[in-house]
Amino acid sequence: MIERPAAVRIIGAGPTGALLAILLQRRGHSVELYESRADPRLTAAPIGRTINLALADRGIHALQLARVFQDIEQSLLPMRGRLIHDRDGGTSLQPYGQRPNEVIYSVSRHRLNQALLEVAARQPGVTVHFEHRFEAAEFDLGKALIRDLRRDRLISVPMQPLLAADGAGSLMRRRMGSLNLIESHETDLEHGYKELSVPPDAAGGYALAADALHIWPRGNHMLIALPNEDGSFTATLFLAKQGPVSFASLTQTADIEQFFSRSFPDVRALMPDCVAEFKDRPVGFLGTVSARPWTYEGMTALIGDAAHAMVPFHGQGMNCCFEDCVELDACLGRHDSWEGAFAEFGALRKPDTDAIAAMALDNYLEMRERVADPKFRLQQALSLELERRYPRRFIPRYSMVMFHHEIPYRTALDRGAVQSRLLSELTAGRVSTLEDVDFERAEREILAQLAPVG
Numbered sequence: 322m323i324e325r326p327a328a329v330r331i332i333g334a335g336p337t338g339a340l341l342a343i344l345l346q347r348r349g350h351s352v353e354l355y356e357s358r359a360d361p362r363l364t365a366a367p368i369g370r371t372i373n374l375a376l377a378d379r380g381i382h383a384l385q386l387a388r389v390f391q392d393i394e395q396s397l398l399p400m401r402g403r404l405i406h407d408r409d410g411g412t413s414l415q416p417y418g419q420r421p422n423e424v425i426y427s428v429s430r431h432r433l434n435q436a437l438l439e440v441a442a443r444q445p446g447v448t449v450h451f452e453h454r455f456e457a458a459e460f461d462l463g464k465a466l467i468r469d470l471r472r473d474r475l476i477s478v479p480m481q482p483l484l485a486a487d488g489a490g491s492l493m494r495r496r497m498g499s500l501n502l503i504e505s506h507e508t509d510l511e512h513g514y515k516e517l518s519v520p521p522d523a524a525g526g527y528a529l530a531a532d533a534l535h536i537w538p539r540g541n542h543m544l545i546a547l548p549n550e551d552g553s554f555t556a557t558l559f560l561a562k563q564g565p566v567s568f569a570s571l572t573q574t575a576d577i578e579q580f581f582s583r584s585f586p587d588v589r590a591l592m593p594d595c596v597a598e599f600k601d602r603p604v605g606f607l608g609t610v611s612a613r614p615w616t617y618e619g620m621t622a623l624i625g626d627a628a629h630a631m632v633p634f635h636g637q638g639m640n641c642c643f644e645d646c647v648e649l650d651a652c653l654g655r656h657d658s659w660e661g662a663f664a665e666f667g668a669l670r671k672p673d674t675d676a677i678a679a680m681a682l683d684n685y686l687e688m689r690e691r692v693a694d695p696k697f698r699l700q701q702a703l704s705l706e707l708e709r710r711y712p713r714r715f716i717p718r719y720s721m722v723m724f725h726h727e728i729p730y731r732t733a734l735d736r737g738a739v740q741s742r743l744l745s746e747l748t749a750g751r752v753s754t755l756e757d758v759d760f761e762r763a764e765r766e767i768l769a770q771l772a773p774v775g
């Protein structure tokens with residue numbers, strides 16, 4: 322364990338930087354946190370950044386370890402499944418799990434960030450500098466240059482150690498990449514997103530079922546909606562950036578109107594402002610970030626989205642970032658140097674973040690296409706049935722990721738691949754209901770191929 326308390330610098334006071342500050346302070350280090358934006362505790366939620374997020378077991382576990390969970394618990398809205406909206410207006414609920422605690426929670430990003438910063442700022446030895454933007458790193462001198470935006474003054478701070486939690490567009494990662502200190506890749510998805518709103522109904526209540534994540538899967542595009550505390554929903558439209566039906570092609574009011582009425586007839590009436598919002602709001606970019614290694618000589622390390630941003634289709638980006646903080650904290654407990662801790666953190670964590678990034682991409686196809694397919698629905702029902710029969714051996718991949726923080730992402734990916742093959746074989750051909758499934762074969766295969774978890 323690193324005995325000597327250090328003065329640690331963190332760039333970025335988003336979810337990752339704020340949680341990390343709390344954990345490092347608890348280890349006895351003093352923390353200087355630099356954030357380019359103004360204090361979110363004093364400002365309204367900015368338009369254009371995702372308004373709400375799905376919080377699941379991994380994120381909750383980290384918040385509990387950091388003793389922040391009780392500060393946010395009251396604001397969590399449970400979602401027990403995906404409510405699929407067909408084109409003809411029909412709906413069906415696909416439960417996320419089968420135990421009462423197997424739900425995910427919609428939480429306001431702004432509220433969560435406020436709670437984390439509240440706790441961080443309360444810790445003696447943590448100082449948060451808002452409106453301070455990291456601008457450059459001088460690796461040969463071990464210094465970072467940070468601009469105090471209020472006074473327009475450049476200050477120089479020692480790195481050794483400096484954690485870069487500056488998000489998907491991380492300047493630190495790009496600098497390290499351009500100097501060939503690390504390899505860094507950013508892969509853009511051909512789809513982007515826009516956030517739209519579903520206001521409360523006339524009585525001030527929820528216009529859609531409040532205990533579900535709503536999905537309108539339409540093949541090459543999709544709409545989702547998560548509830549907010551005030552009775553509204555935030556809807557996110559995922560659509561190609563270019564092409565015949567895309568953000569680029571939909572510019573005229575009549576075309577946008579027709580697009581919504583055709584693709585999402587049941588919710589169109591509940592979104593009175595969707596055409597204006599579609600025209601006014603920016604297109605958000607989606608992509609995957611990959612870097613290797615995440616550290617440079619114990620001087621600095623990337624963490625959170627800065628190291629491994631992913632597409633949002635598994636609702637795990639922030640959950641994964643919170644898990645990073647817990648993992649790094651554990652590495653610090655096992656090493657007597659920052660260099661050793663950073664090296665172990667990257668080596669242990671990267672296979673897991675690669676795995677969840679791959680599963681997040683895979684989930685895009687699942688959400689926009691496969692959820693509407695009867696065979697997929699049968700396989701989902703079968704996987705829950707197999708979990709009931711063999712709870713330690715067969716756990717649906719979605720459940721491993723969302724409800725089992727003790728199962729690493731890479732294990733979820735590997736076991737998920739075996740299970741997926743099995744589900745395809747068991748539901749092949751004419752099998753159309755659970756009664757048609759050969760459960761004797763299922764048992765033989767599960768006992769042979771899937772060792773008990775843990």
Ligand SMILES: Cc1cc2nc3c(=O)[nH]c(=O)nc-3n(C[C@H](O)[C@H](O)[C@H](O)COP(=O)(O)OP(=O)(O)OC[C@H]3O[C@@H](n4cnc5c(N)ncnc54)[C@H](O)[C@@H]3O)c2cc1C
Pocket residue numbers: 332333334335336337338355356357358371373374375376453454455456486487488489491492514557605624625626627633635636637638639640641642
């Ligand atoms: C559409 C969408 C939906 C999502 N839904 C979910 C979900 O349901 N569940 C989930 O778990 N995850 C979700 N995510 C992912 C989640 O938003 C991210 O994983 C998470 O916000 C990453 O946290 P972070 O602190 O690492 O980075 P960020 O949240 O990006 O925070 C980085 C911080 O660093 C600051 N900063 C940046 N550059 C500088 C600089 N040069 N100097 C100083 N400060 C700087 C920024 O202002 C910001 O405050 C979603 C993402 C998107 C895009």
